[in-house]
Amino acid sequence: MAHAKRKFHNMKIGIVGVGSIGKTLGLKLAAAGHDVKVANSRGPETIDQSILATGARAVAAADAVSDVDVVILSIPLNRIPTFAPVINEGSSDTIIVDTSNYYPGRDDKVDAIEAGQVESLWVVETLGRPVVKAWNTIGADSLARNGTPPGTAGRIALPVAADDDGQRAVGIALVEDTGFDGFDAGPLMESWRQQPGAPCYGTDLTSTELPAALAAAEKARLPNRRDLAVAAFAERMGEGTNPDAGFGLRISRALFL
Template structure:
């Protein structure tokens, strides 16, 4: 299958590597041009292209860019064939994305994304830290394999997204509809806590929606205090210990 990825950040780079390794035909673009994507991203295959090329002739398009940039690329997404599966990996962080009034008022993040793009999306890979995603993938059946929740309204999109999650080295857990995907947003018990497939359903069920924003902001403050900036990503050990203490 042909996969286009918009975004070559921490998550996007790992998606290129792992999906190429599994045999997908992968191309990736960022906002600065293909020449700015380093060759280390393509050790397993894949190629750097322009944004226009990334959305052309693909079966699957994965969006791995800051949430506040999604309205900019919405016209390109709207032109995709109806059967192209679009997967959203984004999360809302008001300090980075600026305040989005509809989300602050209670709209679920990926429902907002779907509305901006004017088409269905699946939500996946948003609830795992970039260091865990890059280093902790395991073969199917491994007792320490981490699970990633996947939410979607469209059943085909759900099946495709879950298959891709499995192919990146993680168990996919059906997390329900997009309206329910707040349960995997920042601040929730499954968010960057590296749970197994057996643990995820209970964590989803225990999520308390009203508490998510405050928990998210506490985690951000702790990470920034430790790292001293907003660009570096914490290692898996620190982030998982922190988020389990705050979110579970």
């Protein structure tokens, strides 16, 4: 599907999780003019002030999901069940954006996903809420460094999946605000095409290249490819370390495309 370009200005956004991805989203979305609140599991006083440099505010987790248009979950997949009650204290009209990916070595094995359930549909089932899947296909360093203005040649495109067209449009617009082409990747049942190991995962493709990569995904091969990449990163950098944009791109393109 062609990516859409629709602006949503001055949205109220809560970001839960201020690791490598959450920090960058907070900085970029606040810089784009949105009213951004950020939270972690330890309390606002523990949030590094550098995350607030562009105008985001540090709050408690319950405050991050209160009185906002969008909540972005930037937490490991295995922590989503614990956070579900907090999410459900917020408004049912709030759009939930999930950036997580399933890595069994980190998240412990999830039987349903191991049996083939699409990761984002497991998140929907766990939260009891619809979600938008976005920003899960880009490495943390590439997200921080490689955003460009709209219309830039070679601009990286990121797939955005959701079952609701309006929610997907919001996700696409917010991806655009972080410096990337938001690409309409259709419903969540097809979002396995953007899971770890897929051709579009970590390969920093353009909106021209992305459709073929999504179409070429082979579901049965994703777990093995994901685990090969994890092993390659661990051999080079150690367990639990995010690769830099260049190394991550080389490995992902070699294994996934």
